[in-house]
Amino acid sequence: MTNDKMTKIAWVFPGQGSQTVGMGVDLQDTSIGKAKFELAEKILGWSILDKSQGAEEELSLTLYTQPCLYVIEAILADLLVEKGQLPDLVSGHSLGEYSAFYAARVFDFETGLTLVKRRAELMNSASGGKMVALMKFDRQQLDQLISNSSDVVLANDNSEQQVVISGTPEAVDQICSQVKAKRAVPLKVGGAFHSHFMSSASEQFQTVLESVNFTDAKVPVLSNIDPTPATQGEVLKGRLIGQMTGSVRWREIMEQLPLQAINQVIEVGPGKVLTGLIKRECPDISLRNVSNFEEVKVI
Structure with a gap:
């Protein structure tokens, strides 16, 4: 072809x-x-x-x-x-x-x-950073939580249903505990990429x-x-x-x-x-x- x-x-x-x-x-x-x-x-x-x-x-x-x-x-x-x-x-x-x-x-x-x-x-x-993938999450809530934190960013905006957040382990964990998401999967990386x-x-x-x-x-x-x-x-x-x-x-x-x-x-x-x-x-x-x-x- x-x-x-x-x-x-x-x-x-x-x-x-x-x-x-x-x-x-x-x-x-x-x-x-x-x-x-x-x-x-x-x-x-x-x-x-x-x-x-x-x-x-x-x-x-x-x-x-x-x-x-x-x-x-x-x-x-x-x-x-x-x-x-x-x-x-x-x-x-x-x-x-x-x-x-x-x-x-x-x-x-x-x-x-x-x-x-x-x-x-x-x-x-x-080293010292953390990244977590979120699936089927509340985007408006997540955007608000990220805007209130200087230690977490939206690293990968992959789709409407899937993103990756990146930052200090403490701040990433805090957002994961607050945001409504179907799944939260930590990525196997050593740093807070992107x-x-x-x-x-x-x-x-x-x-x-x-x-x-x-x-x-x-x-x-x-x-x-x-x-x-x-x-x-x-x-x-x-x-x-x-x-x-x-x-x-x-x-x-x-x-x-x-x-x-x-x-x-x-x-x-x-x-x-x-x-x-x-x-x-x-x-x-x-x-x-x-x-x-x-x-x-x-x-």
Whole structure:
């Protein structure tokens, strides 16, 4: 299947939390995958495939999760391109935004991995925070509680029914005890990601980002902190600079999809988190998942 004029396709790339043991293993049997795994090992000093096939606990460490996801998603994107597939729009959730930038050719594979490696190191060293996912909650009540607290933010606005809050453990626990929600699930992360508590890590990372050249994107990108289509490299860099401390506005990204006449979305990477969210928000959009080479072949 190749893109026709009637089909407008968005590729979306998942972030931390979508990793699974064994992900990407079959990609080593492709020439693109083999080359990129070897290049990644030179940049990282460790093997993506070893971590992917190791203990779940180790794979779930930010230090390893983020580079593993980026490399595997980049390979899947390249395999789709090799098949003649091209998106009309891209977006990624948190770490997935780096994969989206790579797919849009804002930077090359090595540059993206170097950035992701440093991002993972800085985020991994940021400790003392807590993140909790809330499902089927009272949004008005939650907004009020957050506005009255300087120690909690809305980190991921994933959908009308699901958000993630981030902040100090005490303040997050206090909000969880007050808000009406069907479920509250603590995330396995060491820091208060996508909050002002990441400002020190973000400042250090900004100096790295500013030294990198971003080219104009081949297709529009919807960014986490500003979900409006953009292609200019400098604009996209500015948006990425704010990403570590800013909220992931995924609900608004999904709202943009029909506005941009997107009628098919392919989630490129492990799991089905993003297509699950889009299915509820945009029921008229057809959804595909590409998490391994077999799924690439049937696209």
